[in-house]
Amino acid sequence: NAGVTQTPKFQVLKTGQSMTLQCAQDMNHEYMSWxxxxxxxxxxxxxxxxxxxxxxxxxxxxxYNVSRSTTEDFPLRLLSAAPSQTSVYFCASSYSGRARExxxxxxxxxxxx
Amino acid sequence: KNEVEQSPQNLTAQxxxxxxxxxxxxxxxxxxxxxxxxxxxxxxxxxxxxxxxKKHGRLIATINIxxxxxxxxxxxxxxxxxxVYICAVRYKMGGGGADGLTFGKGTHLIIQP
Numbered sequence: 001n002a003g004v005t006q007t008p009k010f011q012v013l014k015t016g017q018s019m020t021l022q023c024a025q026d027m028n029h030e031y032m033s034w035x036x037x038x039x040x041x042x043x044x045x046x047x048x049x050x051x052x053x054x055x056x057x058x059x060x061x062x063x064y065n066v067s068r069s070t071t072e073d074f075p076l077r078l079l080s081a082a083p084s085q086t087s088v089y090f091c092a093s094s095y096s097g098r099a100r101e102x103x104x105x106x107x108x109x110x111x112x113x
Numbered sequence: 114k115n116e117v118e119q120s121p122q123n124l125t126a127q128x129x130x131x132x133x134x135x136x137x138x139x140x141x142x143x144x145x146x147x148x149x150x151x152x153x154x155x156x157x158x159x160x161x162x163x164x165x166x167k168k169h170g171r172l173i174a175t176i177n178i179x180x181x182x183x184x185x186x187x188x189x190x191x192x193x194x195x196x197v198y199i200c201a202v203r204y205k206m207g208g209g210g211a212d213g214l215t216f217g218k219g220t221h222l223i224i225q226p
Contacts, residue, residue, distance in 0.1 A: 035216075042117065042199070042216030090156060102146065102201075102214065104156040 002026050006091050006105035013081040013112045021076040021108050023091030029103070030096040032074040033058070034066065036087040037107075043090065049074055050096060081112045119200050119217035127225055132187035134220045136200030139181065146214065147174050147185050148199040156199070159185070190224045197221050 007022045025032065033048035045058030049068040063085060065077040074093075078085060089108045094100040116139045126132055136145070147159040160167050160174040162183075167174050171190075176183040187194055201214040 040218065042218045043201075043214075044216070045214070088154065092156075100144075101158050101161050102148075103158070104148075107154045107156075109154075 004091055004093055004103050004105035006089075006108050008108060009106065010109050011111070013078070013110065015082060015112060017078075017081050019078050019081065021078075021089055021091075021110070023074045023076065023105055024072050025074075025091075025093040025103070026072065027093065027103065028071060029093035030071070031100070032068065032091065032093045034064070034074070034076045035090045035092065036060065037090060038087050046076065046089075078110075083112045086110060086112045117200055117202055117215050117217040119198075119220050121220060122218070123221045123223075125223045125225065126190055128191060130190050130224075132190050132194070132222065132224075134185045134198050134200075134222070136183045136185070136217055137181055138183075138202050138215075140204060141178075142181075142202045142204050144203045145176055145183050146201040146203075147183075148201060150197040150199060150219070152196070159198075187222075192224045192226050195223050 004025045030051045034046040035043040036046055037043045044060050046060055046064050047055055047058055047066040049055045052068050052071050055066050055068050068074050091105040092102045094102045118137045120135045144161055144163045146161050148156050149159050150156045162174055162176050171188045173186040197219040199219045200217040203214055
């Protein structure tokens with residue numbers, strides 16, 4: 001049982017490049033989400049999904065796309081990277097419903113030059 | 114806007130001291146989470162509670178729904194407790210960043226030997 005896995009751990013991009021951050025979980029969780037963590041700020045929700053085929057925007061969705069074709073995978077795509085997207089990205093999953101324990105991936109540290 | 118405030122922002126204590134970290138929020142919630150983030154960056158869920166008190170080892174979490182306040186206590190603190198402790202809340206009625214969690218900025222705790 002690997003829990004929540006994220007790849008890559010580190011990435012450096014140039015402005016305008018695109019890339020996909022991968023997230024996978026093997027706990028059969030319905031709910032998955034992406035957060036970004038910036039210095040001096042709490043984690044902020046980018047996008048989330050309540051099940052395969054269903055996604056919705058969070059607090060800071062601009063510049064990011066997601067899809068959920070399977071229960072296990074929830075990739076985050078940066079369409080055209082900008083320096084403002086330099087951050088640490090965390091994927092999390094849980095069972096559906098309110099008041100559910102969240103399981104976090106190890107994070108991806110992204111730098112956009 | 115839903116707000117989650119933590120105090121103190123930074124705390125340095127000596128090994129063995131009793132530690133208290135506070136979290137307050139502005140509206141009714143369905144659950145409150147306490148998370149731990151170690152220097153390596155990984156985030157681990159410590160507690161999830163919607164009422165009362167929970168204890169796990171040397172960690173105790175309490176919540177007062179009427180006062181919209183929660184505390185995390187560490188008894189007999191140890192240098193390995195050094196980490197960032199994050200409070201996060203899930204609001205009722207689908208709030209909290211569109212069905213995600215709203216996070217505090219974290220409390221940076223250092224326990225000196």
